[in-house]
């Protein structure tokens with residue numbers, strides 16, 4: 194259908210039918226979704242009627258080709274105008290084949306693999322009947338207390354933008370979604386700045402200057418839209434005192450006005466009604482009014498629109514054209530997905546069996562897991578030596594809780610556990626696996642099993658972490674250390690005087706006191722997904738050389754949070770040679786620097802940087818700068834290095850960060866091999882929002898840094914003319 198036909202269809206719709214298109218509910222109310230749909234309990238209390246369900250425009254959270262086909266068919270039978278349902282779900286890091294959590298994927302710095310993971314997730318979802326994923330989540334984060342840091346790629350606006358684009362490319366593909374039924378539409382979230390809740394407390398207030406918002410928080414959403422992302426989800430939080438979902442300045446002003454976004458904007462779960470709790474709407478009616486005025490098209494899981502929009506229009510308070518625009522956008526998306534011609538789209542119960550969790554997808558998950566792990570410390574213990582007897586101890590030694598939050602229809606039982614993978618790869622008798630235990634406590638028996646294994650081994654591999662419910666939505670923590678029982682276990686195992694290599698399974702940067710300082714090696718595995726155990730085992734045994742680099746700083750302690758690499762210098766920076774000085778910006782009980790900086794990650798080999806050279810000492814808008822650096826693998830093992838380029842605008846009209854990532858390149862080097870990496874830097878990359886919010890650059894001196902992380906770098910300078 195072309196736009197004219199869609200408009201003609203819209204004209205045939207009653208006001209009630211139109212507002213029902215704007216309602217999204219979970220699937221269980223629909224006929225065919227497992228059990229017969231029935232409006233009972235909370236739904237009835239919310240004022241949701243069977244008629245509303247029968248006419249609602251989209252469904253959340255249902256998957257499985259058989260069920261979706263059934264629901265769609267029965268819906269179409271009752272649909273007066275033949276408008277199909279749209280099925281949406283949270284496919285965040287895989288559908289059935291689960292990839293490492295997004296924070297881990299970020300640490301791979303591998304955009305191609307990230308794109309591939311999204312393409313695979315799309316293929317598995319599409320064949321299971323899903324049309325839209327609520328991903329990518331691209332919220333910039335600086336506070337590891339917030340449980341949802343696991344869902345994003347980290348603290349840097351440039352890197353997050355690159356990943357946002359890669360994920361959108363993967364989900365949606367290059368071709369028309371109508372033709373390419375192996376892909377699905379993407380919905381970037383959570384617009385805007387959901388990743389900056391005060392105190393890291395879930396759903397808490399977000400408040401920041403407009404410049405901060407534009408410089409750091411908005412770029413990744415914009416990047417997703419520049420890549421063609423079809424949908425946007427509003428966030429739960431306030432932005433400048435107004436809940437995002439009812440924020441006209443944000444939605445109509447920036448998103449639709451400035452950026453020209455004309456796709457579908459959906460609320461987050463109940464976030465329209467939550468405007469009442471925020472104190473920004475007196476009742477459902479006002480909440481509906483504000484959200485519609487702000488430009489939110491679909492209301493997820495509350496009935497403010499469906500119950501109040503008709504009357505708001507009839508009373509003349511809202512123009513019906515606003516509703517028409519919203520409905521048209523939804524119809525357009527349905528058309529783009531090809532649903533009018535083929536309401537079942539890719540849903541195919543027979544293909545599901547071939548596609549879901551197939552060997553090829555598991556291999557891709559393995560590849561990403563192997564690249565996502567970050568080696569944080571290694572004092573000679575890793576890789577494990579073939580002749581060593583290894584004791585595998587700790588709550589994650591034999592655990593399948595390695596998929597992480599938001600693992601869609603992935604099941605833990607399908608995950609390759611570390612114990613299984615190590616046993617497959619080691620000689621019989623070389624691996625002793627202690628009895629499993631919970632991350633929170635160890636029984637006397639479990640402890641004695643651990644101590645016994647440690648006693649008879651040469652090396653201890655200690656698999657520690659947070660259980661997966663300790664991160665994700667609704668899992669903010671004020672104490673980001675490992676649970677006490679695990680710290681106590683480290684102490685006890687230390688008494689054997691044997692080398693300890695720790696593997697961490699967790700969803701946020703942790704306070705690693707009592708871990709990093711106590712053990713000989715630490716490998717951050719995050720939640721590595723379906724093939725996580727295999728990837729970690731191969732790294733431990735040296736079959737794979739770790740190459741991940743952190744994309745979120747690890748703080749010294751929670752008291753230092755937020756701590757991030759691209760901060761300002763302040764007017765009284767601490768001189769590292771005068772640590773005792775009082776009236777400078779510092780703590781009296783902690784270093785200023787994070788424990789582990791952005792970009793950091795070790796390898797089994799070492800890399801040396803030399804001969805940093807610039808094409809000129811001056812650059813201009815017409816003449817970009819070329820930056821060359823020589824990188825050498827100075828160790829005995831082949832390895833992958835992520836070469837990072839940072840810039841500092843020394844004097845700006847507005848203060849600029851000490852370092853900002855401007856580019857990176859990954860290279861694989863054989864032992865002894867050297868390669869020259871060349872970056873191009875343009876004037877455009879030096880622009881920022883000035884006091885009047887103009888996006889321009891400042892002439893003057895810039896510092897430039899190149900290295901393997903944001904701290905240890907070579908430096909040079911140039912002048913922007």
Ligand code: BGC
Pocket residue numbers: 283327382461462666
């Ligand atoms: C989350 C969203 C998610 C939605 C639907 C909300 O609670 O904030 O990220 O897409 O639920 O499941």
